[in-house]
Amino acid sequence: MPPAATASPAAPGVPRLHYPVDDSRLDNGLRVVVNPDPISPAVAVNLWYRVGSADEQAGKTGFAHLFEHLMFAGSAQVANGEHLATIQAVGGSANATTSFDRTNYFETVGPHALELALWLESDRMCSLNVDQGNLDTQREVVKEEKRQRYDNVPYGDQLQLLLELNFPTGHAYGHPTIGSMADLDAATLADVRRFYRTWYQPAGAVLTLSGAISVEQGKDLANRYFGHLPKAEVPATPVLDELPPHTGLPRLEVVRDVPRPMLHLCWRTPRLTHPDRLAVDVMLALLTEGQSARLHRELVRDRQLAEGIGGYDMGLVRTNSLGVISSRAREGVTLDQLAEPVLVALADLAEHGPAEPELARAKASFERQWLSALAPVEDRADQLGFYATHFDDPGRINEELAEIEQLQPSDIARVAKRWFDPDNRATLRYLAGGAA
Numbered sequence: 001m002p003p004a005a006t007a008s009p010a011a012p013g014v015p016r017l018h019y020p021v022d023d024s025r026l027d028n029g030l031r032v033v034v035n036p037d038p039i040s041p042a043v044a045v046n047l048w049y050r051v052g053s054a055d056e057q058a059g060k061t062g063f064a065h066l067f068e069h070l071m072f073a074g075s076a077q078v079a080n081g082e083h084l085a086t087i088q089a090v091g092g093s094a095n096a097t098t099s100f101d102r103t104n105y106f107e108t109v110g111p112h113a114l115e116l117a118l119w120l121e122s123d124r125m126c127s128l129n130v131d132q133g134n135l136d137t138q139r140e141v142v143k144e145e146k147r148q149r150y151d152n153v154p155y156g157d158q159l160q161l162l163l164e165l166n167f168p169t170g171h172a173y174g175h176p177t178i179g180s181m182a183d184l185d186a187a188t189l190a191d192v193r194r195f196y197r198t199w200y201q202p203a204g205a206v207l208t209l210s211g212a213i214s215v216e217q218g219k220d221l222a223n224r225y226f227g228h229l230p231k232a233e234v235p236a237t238p239v240l241d242e243l244p245p246h247t248g249l250p251r252l253e254v255v256r257d258v259p260r261p262m263l264h265l266c267w268r269t270p271r272l273t274h275p276d277r278l279a280v281d282v283m284l285a286l287l288t289e290g291q292s293a294r295l296h297r298e299l300v301r302d303r304q305l306a307e308g309i310g311g312y313d314m315g316l317v318r319t320n321s322l323g324v325i326s327s328r329a330r331e332g333v334t335l336d337q338l339a340e341p342v343l344v345a346l347a348d349l350a351e352h353g354p355a356e357p358e359l360a361r362a363k364a365s366f367e368r369q370w371l372s373a374l375a376p377v378e379d380r381a382d383q384l385g386f387y388a389t390h391f392d393d394p395g396r397i398n399e400e401l402a403e404i405e406q407l408q409p410s411d412i413a414r415v416a417k418r419w420f421d422p423d424n425r426a427t428l429r430y431l432a433g434g435a436a
Contacts, residue, residue: 029203034218043211044381051199062179076127204234210381226338240319245424284311350417
């Protein structure tokens with residue numbers, strides 16, 4: 001049976017998960033995490049490489065995301081485009097994503113195709129075909145992606161503007177993962193090959209296998225397909241100095257062809273691994289998630305000032321993260337009218353904390369979402385890679401929900417006061433055709 005939430009003997013009523021997790025390393029440094037789930041119909045193969053856009057050098061941005069495309073362009077024994085086609089031919093799925101602090105590649109296949117997926121991943125880890133033709137082709141693919149997802153959609157430059165507003169010029173988190181198209185145009189084959197050799201090494205990766213597989217089988221297959229790869233050192237993820245809270249209420253205002261004016265209120269928040277991170281997530285959910293959230297009730301339902309409200313933390317690893325509360329104005333409503341209730345709600349949370357029923361509702365929502373997200377083996381494997389890469393502890397998958405359940409109103413009040421002081425905010429304002 002798949003693992004389920006049970007009450008912890010040490011803390012009655014607090015869910016305790018017990019997903020089996022085996023964590024080991026090959027001699028070449030590849031970390032191997034195996035999560036057996038005998039009733040699963042599939043096996044998830046998930047590789048997290050410890051490289052993202054924050055590892056790029058000035059003038060050479062966009063490389064991490066470029067490799068998300070290049071990794072499907074063929075290797076020593078696999079032709080261009082055949083990786084994805086081969087996985088789909090056996091009834092599986094495959095994809096990849098890039099963020100500031102990692103790049104991951106993943107397949108979900110039936111148990112009969114597990115060795116095929118591992119062979120494909122091993123081949124491109126050690127022998128990716130990085131030639132001029134592939135570089136030129138995938139560079140154009142990335143440029144078209146930027147046109148479609150950033151340049152030609154409303155609010156498409158939102159992420160770039162938020163990063164520019166909240167991080168200093170030249171900071172590791174100061175540019176989006178898509179990178180600069182000018183940098184990509186200037187990239188040489190030698191530059192790109194150097195990036196591959198530096199980061200795409202076993203010692204910089206976590207291989208997670210989740211599903212219809214035993215621990216012994218997973219470790220044996222990992223060694224069979226990856227153990228022969230040479231060991232090479234990979235640069236450590238740097239820990240950067242914390243940035244101070246914003247002062248002087250920095251503000252960036254842009255006029256764009258957008259449907260409605262939009263307001264983003266931003267704060268420098270704790271890094272992903274900071275003890276306050278979970279309380280920050282819960283606080284933002286209390287304010288913005290669902291129709292019962294404070295700001296949804298006030299801004300959307302009761303006063304009908306906003307078309308919608310949302311809040312999130314970017315979960316950045318190396319230094320401060322970024323917390324954002326965003327709302328889009330209804331017709332005739334000014335952005336100042338949207339800002340004031342947000343700041344009042346934050347001040348109230350800092351002084352009084354949430355009511356017990358309010359906090360209990362947020363916890364119940366987290367529990368439902370958490371258990372639902374971990375049910376598919378492909379999502380569970382991804383979460384295990386996340387914990388292994390960023391926390392050095394894949395077993396944390398069994399602990400985080402319990403930590404959320406133990407949060408008290410005083411914890412929420414404390415993080416609201418420390419990290420979301422209205423005087424420490426920065427503001428990004430989108431105006432529609434000059435509207436106020």
